[in-house]
Amino acid sequence: MSDVIIIGGGPAGSTLGCYLSQAGISNIILEKAFHPRPHVGESMVTASTRVFQEIGFLEVMEREGFVKKYGATWHAPSNRGKFAIAFGEFPQEGIEQDYTYHVDRSQFDLLLLKHAESFGSKVIQGVVVKRVLMDENGRATGVRAAIDDVEFDMHAKLVVDASGRDTLLGRQLRIKKKDPIFNQYAVHAWYKGLDRGDDESKDHIHIYFLPVERGWVWQIPITEEITSVGVVVDKQVFKELFTDMDAYFQKMTETNDNLVHTMRHARRINEYKTEGDYSYSMDSFVGDGYLMVGDAARFVDPIFSSGVSIALYSAKFAADRIKKAFDTDDFSAEMFQPYEEKLRGGANVWYEFIRLYYKLLPLFTHFIQSPKHRLQVLQLLQGEVFDRQEVPVLDAMRKYIEAVEKTEGHFFKAHLSDISIDPVPETGVA
Ligand SMILES: Cc1cc2nc3c(=O)[nH]c(=O)nc-3n(C[C@H](O)[C@H](O)[C@H](O)COP(=O)(O)OP(=O)(O)OC[C@H]3O[C@@H](n4cnc5c(N)ncnc54)[C@H](O)[C@@H]3O)c2cc1C
The missing domain is CATH 3.50.50.60 (FAD/NAD(P)-binding domain)
Structure with missing residues (x-):
């Protein structure tokens, strides 16, 4: 025994x-x-x-x-805009490496x-x-x-x-308990022939924003040749847009200009897989x-x-x-x-960050490019989440959102989503 x-x-x-x-x-x-x-x-x-x-x-x-992951790159849906972070920008206590892995x-x-x-x-x-x-x-x-x-x-x-x-x-x-806000649906497969570029972001995770409710695509290098690509959207959006898997996947990946470029010679090498109902506590x-x-x-x-x-x-x-x-x-x-x-506590820090992120997408872009907030956001993205006191950037994001909500004619106002960002209770279901 x-x-x-x-x-x-x-x-x-x-x-x-x-x-x-x-x-x-x-x-x-x-x-x-x-x-x-x-x-x-x-x-x-x-x-x-x-x-x-x-x-x-x-x-x-x-x-x-395993492929070494030095950072992350995000891509706007149009105009081919993108921005990146490198893990090495912020040293982590007890960790020598400035990279992690894709596996x-x-x-x-x-x-x-x-x-x-x-x-x-x-x-x-x-x-x-x-x-x-x-x-x-x-x-x-x-x-x-x-x-x-x-x-x-x-x-x-x-x-x-x-x-x-x-x-x-x-x-x-x-x-x-099912999450009251998130009901995402993911479809993913492995591809060969993706053009990952040849700059320092080649082996980053790439996240492409899609112009639909909470929609995004991941690009994760698995080997030199194989790349994992996954389309994530709100389940309701999936239901509305789905006809067959190939058509759906193509339709979604065509909505981001940079992704169209990256995938222009891509060829799927395994079956599509799907994941749903995955936010809960x-x-x-x-x-x-x-x-x-x-x-x-x-x-x-x-x-x-x-x-x-x-x-x-x-x-x-x-x-x-x-x-x-x-x-x-x-x-x-x-x-x-x-x-x-x-x-x-740790999961709730991620959860709060994720809700603030979806609440006002341009805020994330803004914070990651701001000298004042960049390193704190990076610290979060590295996974240092188990002490809420150590992540004051969440309060700064909150304040910024409140200001956008209150200010008539604010530049970001049209981008506010209806997600609740009420503080997460200490115990019980977040
Ligand atoms: C769409 C999507 C994308 C994701 N992307 C990422 C990502 O990029 N990075 C990341 O870090 N995480 C990601 N995740 C999350 C990640 O998959 C999980 O958080 C992680 O695998 C959790 O590990 P685990 O050991 O808790 O569970 P699992 O990895 O699921 O392991 C559970 C194991 O238990 C076994 N098992 C289940 N039931 C039984 C049973 N009754 N008896 C015996 N064995 C059983 C299963 O076979 C399995 O091997 C993603 C998840 C989703 C849904």
Whole structure:
């Protein structure tokens, strides 16, 4: 019997396995798929490096030769305007590298899972966890799992849900709340023949704004030749514009001049994939004998490539409290509450930033080009989000929006969207 059962061997589950093994806590990772398996979420932020260092994974990232990501570039829908940031402009504490990575997730997730195994996690693939077992007081005691159709129970002192957007435990407990604002829909595929240019932004993530509600396209280099392209719009827009996939994809990518240029010789090399209903939060992330990490707890719109970084940090913060729980033999919800607060705080900073961004798109462009605000915005884009005090730029953005709302004839007024930017509550669903 292991001390901890981890449901899911994605970035959150594997990273948690590494931290727990480092602390001498035995753990078993139950993964329903057989890795390598494809996954969306291919571009990282630099804060991830800190976690890679701590779990000894940075050498693996370097050895595998993933594409190095030095920054990000945004493209206006028309007039071929664009602007960029480079991560190296703002040094990050404890991080030497001025780049992060773009990854083929099937490869990255496999390597991380193997890394966890090499550290001591017991990994079983092809096991579907059906549900978390609870005693009469609602305390988690183990899981009911299945290999093919054969079901069996496993028990442990602690169960961690790292099942990603499957949100196994959140659904079981009926505590999953759909985001009241965001209902995005993404269609994506890999391409060859994209013209990524030859300047320093060649290996940046490129974000192309589309002239539709919350519409944008990602361009992420996966290898020298392969580029991931994804179209994201509000689901309602998708429903209105969709006829067939090729026509839809072409129609959307034709609405940004720079993207038309970039994709003029592009040829799709795999099937389209779609992702929907992906913004939500659980009412709580912890309980007696259990906690949730990564997407299993909370997911915010991926416009700033925050997901993997949140998954890694959630594992780091969860491991801290789990160590304390084993030291004191206390596996109560109260023990894990500080973890929830920390993770919720970080996710809420991203969430606030994302809402302010969508509230007034030109504001982001303006701030990133302003000498006064540029570095603070960059700090956010690097993923340094776990201390709200350290990101005063959010208040500055808020004030600016208020001024635009109040000022008759303001230049940006026509660009205001109807998104609510009310402060995010400290706990509960944001
Ligand atoms: C459109 C879109 C674009 C995105 N772009 C980015 C990006 O550019 N950068 C970024 O950082 N993030 C991005 N993300 C987010 C990113 O995909 C996730 O945040 C990240 O994968 C979370 O890791 P995780 O380990 O929590 O979950 P996952 O990576 O989903 O891993 C969960 C694992 O659990 C397994 N599992 C599920 N259910 C069970 C079960 N019942 N039993 C056993 N195993 C189970 C799954 O097979 C899977 O391997 C994007 C997301 C979307 C929707």
